[in-house]
Amino acid sequence: MNGARWPSRRAVILLAAAATAYVIVAGLVPPGFFDGLTPPGPYRWVNPPARFTAGNQPPLSGFGTVTVGSDGRVPPGSVITADTQAALSFGTGAFVPPRRDRTVRIAITPERRFPDPGPLSLVTNVYCFRASSPIAPGHTVQVGLTYSAYVLPPAAIYGYGSDGRWRRFPAEGASSPYTITTSTDRLGCFAAGSPRTATDAATAPKGLHLPVLVGLLVVLLLLAGMPPLLRHRNPGFPGRPPGDVTSEIPGPTQASGHPIATESSSEREGEGVDDLEGYPALEDAPRERRWALITAGSRQVRSRERGRQS
């Protein structure tokens, strides 16, 4: 039975039960994933919004050192915080080579105090990126920030320098899910966010309510109503209830002792080839060969009968 078929009544009941169980189980685990691209772990907030206060853990810092290469240039590298919420990536020669110890030290730290972002709604912590050497003229480094799966995706990265003024850094596309990146030629403090008017739509996890109930009804109606509806509209759809498949293979009491298949039934090749009780030869055959054996047997019977008649 390799072709698609309509589910039996028992199968429909099982499917409906499995669908209901999935909806309930997935509904209990915000935000309701089953798979998708891997959701990041819980975001670690410096100042968690009210709905994320429970169980919040403090964010972690990241430190790294890069030694100047034999060619006198700082090699490419990246520094990432221990909780992977902020990262800095840079190419060859991105930093001015230091004259004294030939080592560039880089630090990424979550910032508790920062200038008022004004009309901006920040959806990540503010991270300050510092290095012991400035970025070389004509070079940029890439700043990446991860955001929570529970907030609206940010529109851009915003940063401020020593003057305390927030500036917009356009997003350069996601380097990985729930991550926003941008390039800058100056280090400073950065956070991801959007103009305030475009946010505040993220909803806190809630219990089951009307949309779920309506959705469940839709699913149940679809599961229960689809087979008879489509069978009615498209009678040629292959497959019947499992009880019907034995009609394709006559029993062993046929005069010839061989199963008989009609030419038209070969269009449904493969159906019924599992129901082989009483046909040991067929049970031994690979599934893909069974229908060929049945058809060959029927041809033999027919030619024998034709010979007898003539």
Added chain:
Amino acid sequence: MTRSCSTSCAELNGSPNLPARDRPRLVGWRPALQIVGLASLILTLEWGRALAERRPGWALTALLGGGVALCGLGLASSPRRLGLGLDGMAGRILGGLVLTVVLLLPASVRWSSAPALGPPWLLAATTVSIGEELAFRGRLFAAVDEVAGGLAAVGATTALWTAAHVLSHPPAFLLPVAAAGLFLGLWRWATRDLVGPILGHLLADLAL
């Protein structure tokens, strides 16, 4: 290959009242070994992908590579055996949409929008979702179904599907993963169709 038996077969299998397709069958060591090998290979690919994704800058490559490998593993079998085909395509697609609705229902209650991902990530999500369906509900399902029956195939694919997500998902997510695997596996068993699960998994992954 099932061992030869005639009238005593149902008795030997212990479930004479079940339909033939659901009846447990006597299993030789070779098909059992093949199933174990196939399951190990799928698990290795999934875990390898999950571990590679953790390395900075490797996520996209790991997703694409793992997805392509799973697709290759699944497609090393005939389409009909996998549950693929063009017959009754309208019904298959409609089934896929029903699966999508069910899979997205819990998230749609909470989400007002999903993360905006670039084309490479959409391609990666597409490859992984198709590859997983071909490998789990396609090839592995067919292999177990042929030696142990449809319901055993549902159980085996659900268990392996859940185990495959152990490294990529936090423990709290594994129950929904298992429930989704059971639902998709039952669909495959009930309809003998893989187009619906592929479509449902794909659309749900892209939306999430």
